[in-house]
Amino acid sequence: MADDLFKALADSTRRTILDELAERSGQTLFEICARLSMRHGLGISRQAVSQHLAVLEAAGLVETRREGRYKFHDLNTAPLRRIAERWLVPDTPDPEDSTP
Template identity: 70%
Template sequence: MGDVFKALADPTRRAILDELTDRDGQTLFELCARLVGRHGLTSSRQAVSQHVDVLEAAGLVTRRREGRYTFHHLDTRPLRALLDRWPQPPPPQEQV
């Protein structure tokens, strides 16, 4: 669970997750281009790759290799596990 919080603590990693939410299954090249174009982030391809590694270690991103391309996919199960750990309490009842 600590890996998830560490992964979410960085704004570049959150932007990567936003991009995968918007369009799942992107290559590293596509992610880099969208981070520059939509978020103004000028991280190198190597830096973005390292961010993706952290997200993968936290279970938030999976990779699928197809030929010479690697596609990145969002996996929200670790986020659901966090929500399941602390369920929403029922709203307080108004007393009449």
């Protein structure tokens, strides 16, 4: 659960994708590919970006909506808010990692 979130954030390309979606929400796969290439100089295939988006969606950081042949991607920052709270608040720890 939380493991998916942190693993998703561990890759720099995925973090750049989050940057792009934070700036302009609702982009399609091809739009994201173009902007990664143009603005960030990332020579990366469409399939690679698609796989990154799947990871981000599994982590709950990206939500998608389909319209016709287009699939729009939206950023969801809710999971990010709980990251810092885990170690800042000396509360009962999340039993997430106790039994991997």
